[in-house]
Amino acid sequence: MAERAAETIRPRRGGVFEYAPAPESRSIVDIKSSYGLFIAGEFVESIDGRPFKTISPATEEVLAEVTEAGPQDVDRAISSARAAYTAYWAPMRPADRSKYLFRIARIIQERSRELAVLESLDNGKPIRESRDVDIPLVAAHFFYYAGWADKLPYAGFGPNPRPLGVAGQVIPWNFPLLMLAWKIAPALACGNTVVLKPAETTPLTALTFAEICQQADLPPGVVNIVTGAGDTGRALVEHQDVDKVAFTGSTEVGRLIARSVAGSGKKVTLELGGKAANIIFDDAAIDQAVEGVVNGIFFNQGHVCCAGSRLLVQESVYDEVLTSLKRRLATLRVGDPLDKNTDIGAINSAEQLDRIRKLSEIGEEEGAERWSPPCELPDRGFWFAPTIFTGVSQAHRIAREEIFGPVLSVLSFRTPDEAVEKANNTPYGLSAGVWTEKGSRILSIAQRLRAGVVWANTFNKFDPSSPFGGYKESGYGREGGRHGLEAYLDV
Numbered sequence: 001m002a003e004r005a006a007e008t009i010r011p012r013r014g015g016v017f018e019y020a021p022a023p024e025s026r027s028i029v030d031i032k033s034s035y036g037l038f039i040a041g042e043f044v045e046s047i048d049g050r051p052f053k054t055i056s057p058a059t060e061e062v063l064a065e066v067t068e069a070g071p072q073d074v075d076r077a078i079s080s081a082r083a084a085y086t087a088y089w090a091p092m093r094p095a096d097r098s099k100y101l102f103r104i105a106r107i108i109q110e111r112s113r114e115l116a117v118l119e120s121l122d123n124g125k126p127i128r129e130s131r132d133v134d135i136p137l138v139a140a141h142f143f144y145y146a147g148w149a150d151k152l153p154y155a156g157f158g159p160n161p162r163p164l165g166v167a168g169q170v171i172p173w174n175f176p177l178l179m180l181a182w183k184i185a186p187a188l189a190c191g192n193t194v195v196l197k198p199a200e201t202t203p204l205t206a207l208t209f210a211e212i213c214q215q216a217d218l219p220p221g222v223v224n225i226v227t228g229a230g231d232t233g234r235a236l237v238e239h240q241d242v243d244k245v246a247f248t249g250s251t252e253v254g255r256l257i258a259r260s261v262a263g264s265g266k267k268v269t270l271e272l273g274g275k276a277a278n279i280i281f282d283d284a285a286i287d288q289a290v291e292g293v294v295n296g297i298f299f300n301q302g303h304v305c306c307a308g309s310r311l312l313v314q315e316s317v318y319d320e321v322l323t324s325l326k327r328r329l330a331t332l333r334v335g336d337p338l339d340k341n342t343d344i345g346a347i348n349s350a351e352q353l354d355r356i357r358k359l360s361e362i363g364e365e366e367g368a369e370r371w372s373p374p375c376e377l378p379d380r381g382f383w384f385a386p387t388i389f390t391g392v393s394q395a396h397r398i399a400r401e402e403i404f405g406p407v408l409s410v411l412s413f414r415t416p417d418e419a420v421e422k423a424n425n426t427p428y429g430l431s432a433g434v435w436t437e438k439g440s441r442i443l444s445i446a447q448r449l450r451a452g453v454v455w456a457n458t459f460n461k462f463d464p465s466s467p468f469g470g471y472k473e474s475g476y477g478r479e480g481g482r483h484g485l486e487a488y489l490d491v
């Protein structure tokens with residue numbers, strides 16, 4: 001016993017004790033060897049698609065074979081959504097729609113452990129995040145919009161707001177089930193039916209959500225899930241019988257979609273990239289601010305569109321902030337996503353790892369100084385150590401482009417005006433953070449920042465009642481809250 005303890009509790013760098021491994025069991029998930037498409041309430045074989053594999057980015061192990069839906073499959077899913085819209089979902093008493101959404105929310109809570117493990121396996125994110133952030137927020141979204149379903153006449157869009165029809169929804173891989181919830185919950189609450197395409201690297205929780213729809217006895221066709229990559233997404237958003245397109249992903253694809261639906265009469269919302277500034281003033285509580293910076297850029301491996309990827313520090317506290325930040329980074333644990341002690345999991349795909357590596361190399365070539373704490377990375381899978389760049393100028397690509405990984409670019413400023421000017425000097429405008437003890441400064445800075453969400457003395461806080469969305473190249477439309485209903489109503 002004593003020997004075992006000595007082996008598992010090893011002293012670590014700097015005399016801190018090492019944690020014993022605490023992996024979450026994967027026996028709670030039952031992954032099938034292959035999945036069809038979820039159309040009209042059932043899992044069906046593809047007509048014109050082909051199989052592809054989804055892997056665990058932490059081990060490169062194949063988790064399951066899924067289906068890349070072809071245009072005929074997409075067409076079939078849209079017909080099923082149309083039929084369900086006309087026959088049951090739009091005419092249904094709103095209070096009954098609400099009951100279905102409450103039921104789905106409760107099943108998500110009941111199956112939350114299973115969903116968290118599955119999300120961490122397919123995506124690579126730490127179980128602590130999927131368990132404590134993603135899945136609780138997914139359930140909260142369904143509860144929140146379930147409450148709106150029978151109160152739409154009081155939402156501020158007139159006495160009898162009507163649904164739009166069939167929504168075609170395409171989502172990314174960084175928050176697979178949460179993005180599904182952001183899309184499906186308000187759509188259904190407003191009386192629309194949906195065809196949703198999850199990202200090609202993270203289809204498994206969406207397919208489990210399809211099972212949850214069956215379990216909730218949701219009428220067939222109200223929710224359809226078609227898996228696949230860009231071609232499937234394009235077939236979906238370009239289909240002429242889709243009334244509403246909702247997309248979250250890269251600005252590049254968002255631009256293509258905006259072009260392809262222009263003039264079609266379809267309603268569109270786009271949630272795209274970001275390059276948020278996290279601003280620390282010299283009167284801020286430095287330890288708290290450092291925690292906020294770490295949460296802002298290293299949460300979910302930095303695969304967050306609203307990540308605080310540009311740190312702006314007031315010159316007078318620059319050295320102090322950098323010293324604390326580096327000390328804190330040295331304590332972050334990178335590794336097995338299913339280990340409850342892990343802070344930073346795997347990068348979602350080989351392609352994304354490649355992008356992060358390339359932009360980081362460009363940062364070095366441009367003359368910024370690169371730093372990472374000593375950190376052992378697993379041999380298999382896709383990994384990137386938490387990284388800070390200092391000596392970054394506003395013209396550097398690492399200060400302008402979204403890296404979408406655990407990489408922070410640090411800049412400094414002297415005056416509040418300079419902070420605002422630098423923060424707004426970006427083609428994006430999704431979010432920002434302000435750290436100061438002065439309430440009046442929070443208000444005046446927040447008013448001048450061109451960002452959809454501004455966090456004060458916190459970062460990456462989400463709530464279903466709070467709208468989210470961007471300015472400029474970060475997209476248009478709002479998701480969440482009462483505002484999020486507008487995107488799914490004919491107003």
Ligand code: NAD
Pocket residue numbers: 170171172173174197198199200228229230231232233234235237248249250251253254256257271272273274304305355402403404
């Ligand atoms: P992406 O835009 O290529 O993919 C997002 C989704 O769109 C996926 O489901 C994909 O299959 C689908 N898609 C791709 N091409 C399409 C098309 N022509 N028509 C319709 N759907 C299409 O994003 P990605 O490759 O996953 O990541 C690339 C970059 O996007 C990242 O580096 C990051 O900058 C950004 N990103 C942003 C967010 C966000 O939440 N805003 C999320 C993921 C990625």
Ligand code: MN
Pocket residue numbers: 054055056057121122123201202203
């Ligand atoms: Mn995967």
